[in-house]
Amino acid sequence: xxxxxxxxxxxxxxxxxxxxxxxxxxxxxxxxxxxxxxxxxxxxxxxxxxxxxxxxxxxxxxxxxxxxxxxxxxxxxxxxxxxxxxxxxxxxxxxxxxxxxxxxxxxxxxxxxxxxxxxxxxxxxxxxxxxxxxxxxxxxxxxxxxxxxxxxxxxxxxxxxxxxxxxxxxxxxxxxxxxxxxxxxxxxxxxxxxxxxxxxxxxxxxxxxxxxxxxxxxxxxxxxxxxxxxxxxxxxxxxxxxxxxxxxxxxxxxxxxxxxxxxxxxxxxxxxxxxxxxxxxxxx
Amino acid sequence: xxxxxxxxxxxxxxxxxxxxxxxxxxxxxxxxxxxxxxxxxxxxxxxxxxxxxxxxxxxxxxxxxxxxxxxxxxxxxxxxxxxxxxxxxxxxxxxxxxxxxxxxxxxxxxxxxxxxxxxxxxxxxxxxxxxxxxxxxxxxxxxxxxxxxxxxxxxxxxxxxxxxxxxxxxxxxxxxxxxxxxxxxxxxxxxxxxxxxxxxxxxxxxxxxxxxxxxxxxxxxxxxxxxxxxxxxxxxxxxxxxxxxxxxxxxxxxxxxxxxxxxxxxxxxxxxxxxxxxxxxxxxxxxxx
Numbered sequence: 001x002x003x004x005x006x007x008x009x010x011x012x013x014x015x016x017x018x019x020x021x022x023x024x025x026x027x028x029x030x031x032x033x034x035x036x037x038x039x040x041x042x043x044x045x046x047x048x049x050x051x052x053x054x055x056x057x058x059x060x061x062x063x064x065x066x067x068x069x070x071x072x073x074x075x076x077x078x079x080x081x082x083x084x085x086x087x088x089x090x091x092x093x094x095x096x097x098x099x100x101x102x103x104x105x106x107x108x109x110x111x112x113x114x115x116x117x118x119x120x121x122x123x124x125x126x127x128x129x130x131x132x133x134x135x136x137x138x139x140x141x142x143x144x145x146x147x148x149x150x151x152x153x154x155x156x157x158x159x160x161x162x163x164x165x166x167x168x169x170x171x172x173x174x175x176x177x178x179x180x181x182x183x184x185x186x187x188x189x190x191x192x193x194x195x196x197x198x199x200x201x202x203x204x205x206x207x208x209x210x211x212x213x214x215x216x217x218x219x220x221x222x223x224x225x226x227x228x229x230x231x232x233x234x235x236x237x238x239x240x241x242x243x244x245x246x247x248x249x250x251x252x253x254x255x256x257x258x259x260x261x262x263x264x265x266x267x268x269x270x271x272x273x274x275x276x277x278x279x280x281x282x283x284x
Numbered sequence: 285x286x287x288x289x290x291x292x293x294x295x296x297x298x299x300x301x302x303x304x305x306x307x308x309x310x311x312x313x314x315x316x317x318x319x320x321x322x323x324x325x326x327x328x329x330x331x332x333x334x335x336x337x338x339x340x341x342x343x344x345x346x347x348x349x350x351x352x353x354x355x356x357x358x359x360x361x362x363x364x365x366x367x368x369x370x371x372x373x374x375x376x377x378x379x380x381x382x383x384x385x386x387x388x389x390x391x392x393x394x395x396x397x398x399x400x401x402x403x404x405x406x407x408x409x410x411x412x413x414x415x416x417x418x419x420x421x422x423x424x425x426x427x428x429x430x431x432x433x434x435x436x437x438x439x440x441x442x443x444x445x446x447x448x449x450x451x452x453x454x455x456x457x458x459x460x461x462x463x464x465x466x467x468x469x470x471x472x473x474x475x476x477x478x479x480x481x482x483x484x485x486x487x488x489x490x491x492x493x494x495x496x497x498x499x500x501x502x503x504x505x506x507x508x509x510x511x512x513x514x515x516x517x518x519x520x521x522x523x524x525x526x527x528x529x530x531x532x533x534x535x536x537x538x539x540x541x542x543x544x545x546x547x548x549x550x551x552x553x554x555x556x557x558x559x560x561x562x563x564x565x566x567x568x569x570x571x572x573x
Contacts, residue, residue: 136526
């Protein structure tokens with residue numbers, strides 16, 4: 001009895017020691033990675049600072065401090081806010097409209113598969129055109145205001161959300177539908193119990209992938225014609241060879257996308273705590 | 285033949301006959317359904333074209349939407365006088381150069397990073413950050429840095445390719461079967477043998493999947509570059525026509541782009557069928573753009 005206790009005690013001690021060692025190894029690795037990251041970032045920033053004005057023209061590449069200064073002055077003078085507001089409005093309105101339309105059309109297709117079969121080649125054709133090529137046309141149609149940017153952002157979002165939702169609907173297992181049908185389920189029950197649960201992770205994935213695309217749509221619209229917005233700041237500042245301001249606007253633009261992605265991720269995990277399928281297929 | 289055997293034979297043949305008829309019915313019904321779909325598709329196309337034609341000049345100003353006949357005429361004109369070939373050729377060159385550079389750089393970076401201990405972990409936040417920057421927004425800066433000729437368009441196209449290839453290649457490396465790796469190690473395989481015989485083959489489906497999904501990205505990069513500054517290429521053709529409000533030419537450009545992309549898809553799927561090992565794991569790196 002006592003011998004067994006002692007044996008198990010040593011066993012526990014040994015296990016503890018092993019665990020501690022593994023943990024320490026992990027800690028060291030973690031510290032190494034953090035140090036590596038810090039060194040790498042410092043090296044890039046240092047190289048950039050050193051090279052600017054020595055190896056490459058300072059006007060063209062600016063330097064980290066100048067970018068930071070430009071960002072500060074954009075914020076302090078308040079020049080940033082109207083541009084930021086404009087772009088955020090374009091992205092948010094375009095995103096919501098595009099995502100809603102994409103989800104709506106996909107569910108219409110789910111309800112009427114014969115319509116889907118007829119319209120499929122048209123959708124594939126429109127999907128195949130790089131949406132960017134439509135930008136001049138949309139600017140031509142909707143003028144120079146905020147509308148063409150919203151529509152461009154919406155068009156980019158629509159196709160991603162729609163295509164993902166449709167592939168979600170297509171991945172519904174027909175056997176499940178047959179079984180529940182045999183059990184006497186109506187059309188609505190099939191939709192609610194089988195189609196939606198299968199399709200929603202795809203839909204959510206599409207909605208997340210669409211966030212940066214909404215920004216791309218808005219920015220392209222602002223490149224082609226605008227007098228306001230972050231894309232306009234990037235474009236006009238780089239035309240004036242004011243690279244620092246151009247990069248500062250780029251930084252803000254990336255921050256907006258990152259914030260939106262984080263926010264959407266939080267909504268996603270709140271909505272579907274158990275469903276992580278939406279993460280599959282993400283490149284990162 | 286005894287009477288009941290005769291009956292049985294008759295019943296059997298009757299059954300066969302019924303079965304055959306049923307099968308024939310099913311096939312006919314399916315064929316009819318297929319046919320009906322094609323007819324509906326043709327009808328939809330015709331209705332759309334007629335609506336477009338009827339609306340132009342009556343409901344909507346012709347300046348904005350042109351009409352189908354003018355578009356076809358403009359398309360035939362630019363296709364015949366060589367304008368289209370002139371522009372598409374440049375876009376194709378930009379796109380393919382950018383694509384090849386992007387794919388090569390993506391794979392090479394992934395390999396190099398995997399050779400450095402902790403390398404992948406160290407550069408990960410930087411790579412994700414760089415991946416997250418909308419490359420389109422970089423276009424004006426890239427033009428400032430690399431001029432207005434071929435190079436900026438090639439680099440833009442490459443920038444839309446390289447990260448996805450990089451991340452997918454790494455995902456492929458992570459997918460290597462640990463047991464096989466251990467077994468090969470025990471048998472004394474060298475690092476290069478491990479790489480050639482195990483790691484690269486098991487990463488190949490991921491790399492090919494990335495190569496397939498990034499092809500449109502390369503085209504988009506080239507077109508954005510052409511929008512911002514160029515004097516040649518299909519993006520330039522469309523932007524220039526739209527700035528002159530020559531809507532028929534804009535549509536002709538978009539139509540030619542559509543045909544170009546569909547041809548490209550045909551070539552890709554032909555290549556995929558030719559090389560049967562190009563069979564990516566289902567859903568590997570799938571990403572709709």
